[in-house]
Amino acid sequence: MTKKLQKVSSSSCKAFCCGVCRLSVSSQESEISEKNSEKFHGISRIAHAMVQERLDQMIREREEERKRERTVGRSRRENIATKFVVMVAMERTSFDPREDFRESMVEMIVSSKIHEAKDLRRLLNYYLEMNSEESRGIILEVFHEVCTDLFVYDNRH
Known part of the structure; x- marks a missing residue:
């Protein structure tokens, strides 16, 4: 080579x-x-x-x-970022607790744009924790009605 x-x-x-x-x-x-x-x-x-x-x-x-x-x-x-919602608990006397809870829940869901089941559960738990045990039955009933009206009824039409 x-x-x-x-x-x-x-x-x-x-x-x-x-x-x-x-x-x-x-x-x-x-x-x-x-x-x-x-x-x-x-x-x-x-x-x-x-x-x-x-x-x-x-x-x-x-x-x-x-x-x-x-x-x-x-x-x-x-x-998938965590959504932070600021809620302030207020003690007040009510003549119609069902209607007050309804207005409060609708306002929280709509203003915070809550659509996910986990976020709705958190909101429900918040209401249950912040209110007396006597109010739990009313809270559960009203929450069910609000979710049905906002999510189930709206999806049909």
């Missing part, structure tokens, strides 16, 4: 696509073989470049896919 070929061979990546592949060499063909070897080495450089480009492309595609997955995951987490 010539010094030039040895230098190129030692600087290549030693992969199958870059190796100088000569299956058999006869002494009569050594000069021809050396020229062919340089030609094949040029081809193997092209093959190596193609393989490297494809690997780079695969790596870029995988990185883009991961980035999309992270972005989608982040946007889902943002959409």
Whole structure:
């Protein structure tokens, strides 16, 4: 091998696509073989470049896919953000507790844009915790009526 070929061979990546592949060499063909070897080495450089480009492309595609997955995951987490509702309990005397609870519940649900079952449960639990045990029956009945009117009745029409 010539010094030039040895230098190129030692600087290549030693992969199958870059190796100088000569299956058999006869002494009569050594000069021809050396020229062919340089030609094949040029081809193997092209093959190596193609393989490297494809690997780079695969790596870029995988990185883009991961980035999309992270972005989608982040946007889902943002959409599932916790909703904070500020409620103030007031002690008051009522002549019609059913109607007062109804007005209060409708106002809370509509103004806070509560639509999810878990948020409705939280609201119900809040009413149950903040009011006396004597009011629980009325609260449960009125809450059922309000939810039926706002969600079931509206969905039918």
